[in-house]
Amino acid sequence: MTAVIASYLPRTGEVHDEVKESSPRHVRAALARAGAAAPAVEAVPPAERATWLDALAQAVEAAATGLVEQADLETALGHDRLSGEVQRLAAQLRFYAEVAAGGESLEVTLDRATDTRPALARYRRPRGVVAVFAASNFPFAFGILGHDTASALASGCPVVIKAHSAHPVLGDLLADLLVDTLRECGAPAGAASVVSGFEAGLSLVGADEVAAVAFTGSTSGGTALLRAAAQRPVPVPVYAEMGSVNPVLVTPSAATTRMAEIARGFVASYTAGSGQMCTKPGLLLAPRGADAARLVTEAFRELAPQPVMLTSGIAADVGERMAAMESAGATVLASSGSRESGWSAPAAVLAAGPTALRRGSSVLEECFGAVAVVVEHDPDVDAAEGLAWILPELPGALAATVQTAGRHDPDAARYVDLLAGRAGRLVVDQWPPGVATTWSQHHGGPWPATADPAWTSVGATALDRFLVPVVYQNATDALLPPPLRSDNPWRLPRRVDGRPEEPA
């Protein structure tokens, strides 16, 4: 009997389809094929690997209508949001193609021999097979073809991807698209495979073939993978992007001049996608006397969100988290009633006093849903319940935001500075969702936002996770891999004796 994964409709909570779970034999075969493909994938020049990613972008665009339809059934995220996300997926695949083709990530560095040192030639080669755990909440941008897969392939690593069980039929569509497109491009067999099921995921983390793990999900899920990987005879890095509360600070001038607008922006931002975003701003810190809690409550009542969640587990968790926050001293100011059917969960705005924000409190844990907390604090930063007292209690975040009164706000610089070291991205007068895929993006942050703040899962440096240096000492051209040969067959930018050099 083959185990199956049910495909549910979150809007009704009903099963409408099912897919087969990967058998242990299937998982072993995918890993073996990936391991065998690693040298072949590595040997493909980066400019050619880039064409695979461009082809995937094109295939995604061609299949967009059907993909969006299926995704909407299984996620209830809505056509508009999902259509935008498909376009974003195509754009990010093309971005990683551009980064791969540029060859900067390989960091070719040559030191010629001198009287006192040997010739040394270094570059970064692919780690090997990457196990990717696709996320539930962005079925395209962080899904089977998402940032982790694209940046791993761009780096020259084969991938074995665990599909998320929240959208299994969509997973099958994306898996076919991935495997078929790579085959048509002439990529080595085994360069990418998709597996499904909880056991399959565990097998990936323990597998000898796997050289790195990339994960986007909850803190508990990420922590479990980190623990499992630590049990391996040979440890491998787990690049886990986990939970984040993403605080928002409001300067005194902004609170005086723009508090109603900020309140609306905050509610729109934290309820988007039913609050199921890692960059959801979950905590608004505003100076006392600006009516922040009342204005956020008004905006919440206007918007009247009716969240439908991705899974029944996520839906159940929202209520539990809210109860925990209340036990820890928060008060519900407003909440939307649950719908009658399906995986609905309350949306809510809560208030808490500064004293509730102590390290380890449930008020400071991520609630993966359309729930946020407003805190009114002493406007004096250095006072007993001011920001300098509150901020060291907050866990690390992916993104922290400062809302200012614009260019002449006298407190803006101090407020931005207060957040240094507390988040991977500092946002000014905008909102954290909508992570642009660019050269300078950083989507990572201090624990528990990610396992190590050094790494990003979005942007050009996402490739860095999957590359490791090797240096050749006193080796002639005939012994060197293509990236290091003097005729530079891959046309890579290089640093020679410490000076950057573009390819001729």
Add this chain to the structure above:
Amino acid sequence: MTAVIASYLPRTGEVHDEVKESSPRHVRAALARAGAAAPAVEAVPPAERATWLDALAQAVEAAATGLVEQADLETALGHDRLSGEVQRLAAQLRFYAEVAAGGESLEVTLDRATDTRPALARYRRPRGVVAVFAASNFPFAFGILGHDTASALASGCPVVIKAHSAHPVLGDLLADLLVDTLRECGAPAGAASVVSGFEAGLSLVGADEVAAVAFTGSTSGGTALLRAAAQRPVPVPVYAEMGSVNPVLVTPSAATTRMAEIARGFVASYTAGSGQMCTKPGLLLAPRGADAARLVTEAFRELAPQPVMLTSGIAADVGERMAAMESAGATVLASSGSRESGWSAPAAVLAAGPTALRRGSSVLEECFGAVAVVVEHDPDVDAAEGLAWILPELPGALAATVQTAGRHDPDAARYVDLLAGRAGRLVVDQWPPGVATTWSQHHGGPWPATADPAWTSVGATALDRFLVPVVYQNATDALLPPPLRSDNPWRLPRRVDGRPEEPA
């Protein structure tokens, strides 16, 4: 009663001096000062931080005679080796000064706003306080002022260094030199402190102030630190450079034409510094029929090494490791008798058959001493006992070597290729000790050589360990830290909209 650390003379095993162990209060104070200094050290422009390192280089050179004398008493490594190492220390301090001043490590990356994306400005900022565990075997190059300290300071991180108990009086001299020189340079108080004692080391790994750990030492020591760091509420990276067997391959042509010379080079290399080097070549793999074992034994008898070890523990361990190797199927071909007094240990050459080289065997564990194993294997790489069968059994290495018959050796490329992924450095026709400090150096390797092969403890990219990215979204100049301001006050190289740009 203050606990003390005895200073021994390895040549006699006698105590000749002692230093005070750091009290818990002293360690707490050093950590608190370092934590408080972190923002000030970060705010110092890299070109100014570079002057600290240059001043340290000068101070080391000025104090060289006394330092070498003390180091020789406590390590028995000899004046020549230690004088060379002091010069090397000065040179590497100057190299890290140059890297810091260049500002490349900060990776300033700016994306201007467009219709579809916000302005993003990224750089890498210092992680914060780094706990450095100084090594026993290179009291200068990897000691209190060594690569880890220099690269952490170059990155803008304060350091709290645990001195090694093998040379405590030297440790006090170097600690004074470090602290005094930084004070004279006007560095923030607490930018560097030195502590000593086992408990002090444990405190560092658990301390809230510590953001990263750098360690050079044994696999057991490194593994213990990794485990301790994993227990922290907020994990921190442990950059552990640990044990490595560093295999040497001899091509069939080299075995025919140069085996006697290779044998002499191998013995000179593995017995240097009494074999107490992380880059010691511990395993020679030569094709059967070239008399490799006999020639290595002859070279060993000519050289007749008489090792004196750094500590009584290391001396005792050599004998235990040899016994374990014999139990696992190796045979002693020759060994030097122990001296009458002091911390002497045997030097030895052992032989083993290819079948003894199975994963987990004691023959494949590092012996930190002048002991090495010769294996004669089937010259056919793909045969049952050929290299393609042996090499996958070997643990990861810092450095692997291929000895060839020169430019026209038909097997050289294949042999180098066989080692890809098995070591961080591939050496051709030279020997692995003597790690040049350059732009392209990589001193790291697959487990257990290091905790993660992504990182190096030597060379320009050693700084990368101590930097983490942060990106500012939609922030005006007034809100940005100096490295990201449009007038580029630190004169850093930058990447703007994907294109590299040198400072004007």
